[in-house]
Every structure is written in structure tokens, then in C-alpha cells.
Amino acid sequence: GQQVMQIPQYQHVQEGEDFTTYCNSSTTLSNIQWYKQRPGGHPVFLIQLVKSGEVKKQKRLTFQFGEAKKNSSLHITATQTTDVGTYFCAGLNSGTYKYIFGTGTRLKVLA
């Protein structure tokens, strides 16, 4: 079945450093979403990417969808302690409504 993998699994950074997580799907996606989950919390929607090669920015966050629509990345510039949490991508196959979540990347920011 479809698999969505994320790397790295964990990342510790010093406050102010940049951070990137990568998402790879075994199948071509119609769109991809990104979520953030704080420790003890529930996933919170960040963004959705639909077009091949699409790049979207939200303040210090930059999201990219690959040309082949099988991979995506989330880059955070100058991390802050408020960025702590686990970042999940969730991919959708065309013709379905079943989002498959990635394995997640847990980010820890050291002050």
C-alpha cells in the first residue's frame, strides 16, 4: 500500500538555526498537507500544496511540493522555541479522500 516517509525522525537545533524536514511518498499525490502537533496536543493544519513545483511561504516557514508530486519539504528559517513539536505531512491520492500521514519529524529547539 501507499507509504509516506519523513526524514529525519528527530532533529535538535539551537535556537536561531534553520530546520528542514522531507516527506516522500511511494505514489504520486494529488495534493499534500502539512500539520504541526505540539507535545500532548492534536495535529493543527499548516498548509496545503496542490500544484507540481509549488512553493508557499508563511512567515519563517517555506513549503515546497516536488515536480513529480511525490515529495515535499518544510523549511523553517531561524527557529524559535515556539517551533517545538512534531511536523507531519499528509498525502492524498487522486480520486480518494484518505489522507495518509507521514511518520513525522520531531523538532526540539534548544534555547
Add this chain to the structure above:
Amino acid sequence: GAGVSQTPSNKVTEKGKYVELRCDPISGHTALYWYRQSLGQGPEFLIYFQGTGAADDSGLPNDRFFAVRPEGSVSTLKIQRTERGDSAVYLCASSLMGTGAPEAFFGQGTRLTVV
């Protein structure tokens, strides 16, 4: 309501018992999802409702799991003969369909512990 509401927030049950988990979606959201999240894992899809009907229940692990949404709003996930392996956080999410795979809003989840 303002967001997706799930009750109870925590449920401890004995192995073999029956449990029901409730989800109140955001008013007007026609799509409703159930996911299960184990510690350190991403949410695992269980079932998707569009209105009252289960459009995709391919994620339900076995016939002990069943979910309903009789009036197209509140949904109940039912687990029979619970097993210790069913222990997890059960997440519900709703979304507003008709806008092309829109974002899903998650509830806080129900933490189920089977002892």
C-alpha cells in the same frame, strides 16, 4: 461549536469490554474522519464519512471496529471486545467539502487505555 469536540478525553477500560467514542464535528462540515495515533507515530486513517455514509472504511483494522454517523453530524466509533493493542489516541477530524480537499480540523482526541 467552535471546534471539533471529542468525548471522553480519556477512557480506561478492561480487556474484552465494549467502548464508544464520540465526535462532534464543526457545524456544517460534511466530511468526518477517524484516525488512530499510537505513541510516536503519525495518525493512521480508520474511516471517512461524507454526510451519513462511510465513503471509505478501509482503515478499520478488523470487524471489532465500527463507526456510525446517523444524522450526518455527530459520529460514534465503537470498539467491541477491546484488546490491549487497541490502546491509542483516537482522533476525529472534520472538513468542509466542496472546496477541493480542504484542510481538516482535528479534535483533541480520546486517549483509550485497555488494561
